[in-house]
Amino acid sequence: MAQTIEAQPDRPPASEPARATESADQPAPPVEDPARHWMGMLAGYIRPHRSTFITAAVLLLASSVLGLLQPLAVRTLIDGLTTGTEVGRALVTLTALVAVAAVLLGIGNYLTLRTAEAVVLDGRRGLIRHLLRLSVPSLHSQEPGDLLARVTTDTMLLRQIASQALIDLMTGGLMLLGAVVLMAVVDVVLLGVTVVVIVLLVIIMTVIMPRIRIAALRAQESVGQMGAVLERVFGAFTTVKASGTESAELARVDVAARTAFRQGVSLARWGSVAGTAAGLAIQVAFLVVLGFGGARVAGGSMTVSALVAFLLYVAYLTHPVIQLMGATTYLQAGRAALSRIAEVNALPAEPLDLPLPSQSPPAKLAPGAEPGSGSTPASVTFDRVTFTYPGRAEPALRDFTLTVPASGLTALVGPSGSGKTTVLKLLERFYDPQQGRVLFDGRGLPTWPLNDLRASIGYVEQDAAVLAGTLRENVAYAAPDADEADIRAVLRTTRLDPLLQRLGGDLDAEIQHRGVSLSGGERQRVAIARALLRRPRLLLLDEATSQLDAANEAALRDVIREISGDTTVIMVAHRLSTVINAARIVVMVDGTAQSAGTHAELLEKDPLYAELAAEQALA
Numbered sequence: 022m023a024q025t026i027e028a029q030p031d032r033p034p035a036s037e038p039a040r041a042t043e044s045a046d047q048p049a050p051p052v053e054d055p056a057r058h059w060m061g062m063l064a065g066y067i068r069p070h071r072s073t074f075i076t077a078a079v080l081l082l083a084s085s086v087l088g089l090l091q092p093l094a095v096r097t098l099i100d101g102l103t104t105g106t107e108v109g110r111a112l113v114t115l116t117a118l119v120a121v122a123a124v125l126l127g128i129g130n131y132l133t134l135r136t137a138e139a140v141v142l143d144g145r146r147g148l149i150r151h152l153l154r155l156s157v158p159s160l161h162s163q164e165p166g167d168l169l170a171r172v173t174t175d176t177m178l179l180r181q182i183a184s185q186a187l188i189d190l191m192t193g194g195l196m197l198l199g200a201v202v203l204m205a206v207v208d209v210v211l212l213g214v215t216v217v218v219i220v221l222l223v224i225i226m227t228v229i230m231p232r233i234r235i236a237a238l239r240a241q242e243s244v245g246q247m248g249a250v251l252e253r254v255f256g257a258f259t260t261v262k263a264s265g266t267e268s269a270e271l272a273r274v275d276v277a278a279r280t281a282f283r284q285g286v287s288l289a290r291w292g293s294v295a296g297t298a299a300g301l302a303i304q305v306a307f308l309v310v311l312g313f314g315g316a317r318v319a320g321g322s323m324t325v326s327a328l329v330a331f332l333l334y335v336a337y338l339t340h341p342v343i344q345l346m347g348a349t350t351y352l353q354a355g356r357a358a359l360s361r362i363a364e365v366n367a368l369p370a371e372p373l374d375l376p377l378p379s380q381s382p383p384a385k386l387a388p389g390a391e392p393g394s395g396s397t398p399a400s401v402t403f404d405r406v407t408f409t410y411p412g413r414a415e416p417a418l419r420d421f422t423l424t425v426p427a428s429g430l431t432a433l434v435g436p437s438g439s440g441k442t443t444v445l446k447l448l449e450r451f452y453d454p455q456q457g458r459v460l461f462d463g464r465g466l467p468t469w470p471l472n473d474l475r476a477s478i479g480y481v482e483q484d485a486a487v488l489a490g491t492l493r494e495n496v497a498y499a500a501p502d503a504d505e506a507d508i509r510a511v512l513r514t515t516r517l518d519p520l521l522q523r524l525g526g527d528l529d530a531e532i533q534h535r536g537v538s539l540s541g542g543e544r545q546r547v548a549i550a551r552a553l554l555r556r557p558r559l560l561l562l563d564e565a566t567s568q569l570d571a572a573n574e575a576a577l578r579d580v581i582r583e584i585s586g587d588t589t590v591i592m593v594a595h596r597l598s599t600v601i602n603a604a605r606i607v608v609m610v611d612g613t614a615q616s617a618g619t620h621a622e623l624l625e626k627d628p629l630y631a632e633l634a635a636e637q638a639l640a
């Protein structure tokens with residue numbers, strides 16, 4: 022069938038903004054220490070919740086100010102008691118100060134924690150959204166278990182930053198300042214003594230804080246490593262069991278767990294040093310003030326009430342100083358988590374139109390492919406395509422050219438590693454070629470919105486996944502709007518009625534993990550049913566019938582032939598019996614299309630094909 026092929030540039034237009042980050046051959050943009058931008062990142066997380074955050078900060082600050090006024094009220098009370106004047110008013114003021122400060126503290130704390138939870142939610146949503154949009158090469162460059170840890174434990178550290186660190190930093194800082202000002206009002210000389218002690222404390226802290234950050238980062242990394250090892254184990258659980266390698270895997274997880282432990286201990290050590298230094302500094306300040314102040318009271322240059330008030334301020338300092346210590350410790354740990362989150366956010370993602378969960382519409386079918394309507398088959402062209410997988414030296418496809426007309430069955434055959442699956446992956450745009458063009462319906466793939474392109478294609482992979490859930494969920498996975506009749510029809514087409522009977526005719530019965538386990542052949546047929554229900558314009562089958570018995574394979578061969586009447590089907594096959602009747606068979610060798618034709622033609626003209634056919638007794 023003749024197709025009009027639009028002229029396409031060899032490389033996608035530079036005006037496509039997302040292309041720079043998605044191309045398979047484009048390395049990820051250099052991640053120059055993401056922690057450098059941690060403050061901006063943090064501000065980005067807090068910004069949407071700034072009103073609640075500021076309200077919480079104001080309430081906590083007000084509570085602390087009321088706390089600051091308490092020593093002054095105590096001084097008035099003591100003065101009243103010593104001079105024998107009326108103290109009722111001072112008592113009421115003190116009680117009111119204590120009660121209101123407590124209420125403001127409670128509300129402020131609640132609002133802070135609420136904001137922190139919202140920040141964690143935003144952080145997780147953003148990260149998960151980015152992860153689901155990751156390009157295939159980006160994902161392959163990562164350990165899935167580690168990514169999981171970043172979504173779960175690293176985002177949890179955001180809570181600490183937002184709930185405690187920032188507010189404590191603000192209120193603690195202001196309180197420290199307030200206390201210092203009020204101390205100056207009470208006695209400047211004693212203030213000088215206190216400030217010297219505090220400056221010493223700050224110097225100690227600048228030495229400790231970087232150590233805390235490094236320990237936190239390493240601890241988080243080892244948690245990620247633990248996740249990565251476990252993910253590997255669960256992904257190949259039966260292989261681990263059959264190989265008896267449980268103890269080797271245990272040792273691997275243990276190494277990561279012990280590293281996490283060591284770093285956690287280091288974190289605790291430096292945290293304790295910081296806390297002890299802070300407590301000690303306050304105690305030293307208290308004793309020195311007591312000594313100096315006592316002498317000044319004895320010398321008559323200071324009243325007892327002023328000394329008591331000053332000492333109360335020194336004691337009061339404990340709170341903001343510990344707050345500041347805690348805040349800087351959390352901030353260091355949080356900074357480590359933020360840098361790990363930033364690393365994920367810097368991974369190249371696809372330009373997928375992925376709304377937020379609250380706005381998510383059901384998966385969209387290709388225009389003209391709604392259930393019940395006929396879908397128009399699409400043509401496919403590979404025009405001198407060369408593609409090398411990231412990190413590989415040899416191209417998987419070299420100068421590969423293929424024209425597939427709309428409708429009909431095209432088979433790709435050839436030795437293992439000749440690039441057959443790669444052809445299908447490029448059509449799905451899991452990767453983009455470095456040279457040449459791939460056209461779908463005459464249009465270059467980069468000009469298609471990715472969602473629309475993929476909605477037009479049904480792809481049955483070599484090891485098609487069956488997801489935990491019901492049979493209905495699995496079959497209607499890519500076409501959630503399909504009705505019961507469509508689902509039952511496609512199950513009949515793919516010869517899955519015996520499975521449905523085993524499930525008591527219940528489409529909502531669980532399969533796999535919590536329900537009936539499927540055989541390899543049944544899994545393949547569920548995957549085919551899923552692809553067919555989508556009414557694709559292009560159906561890609563990668564060894565999709567390799568695990569079927571002869572009867573089921575023959576039946577599905579008929580189904581595929583029938584489907585290829587009004588759908589374009591590209592099928593990768595090792596068993597030539599599956600594709601013997603294909604309209605065209607393409608023999609692939611070493612990433613190129615060596616020859617193409619019908620079975621009979623290829624027997625004549627392609628010795629490799631003839632050999633393959635002879636081996637399979639099909640000559």
Ligand SMILES: Nc1ncnc2c1ncn2[C@@H]1O[C@H](COP(=O)(O)OP(=O)(O)OP(=O)(O)O)[C@@H](O)[C@H]1O
Nearest residue numbers: 410411413417435436437438439440441442443444
């Ligand atoms: N994700 C990947 N990263 C790096 N190299 C890959 C990747 N996938 C495939 N390759 C390599 O690309 C080449 C072509 O692989 P491809 O899977 O397309 O071959 P195939 O003809 O489908 O093989 P088979 O018949 O065994 O499935 C092989 O050398 C393979 O090792």
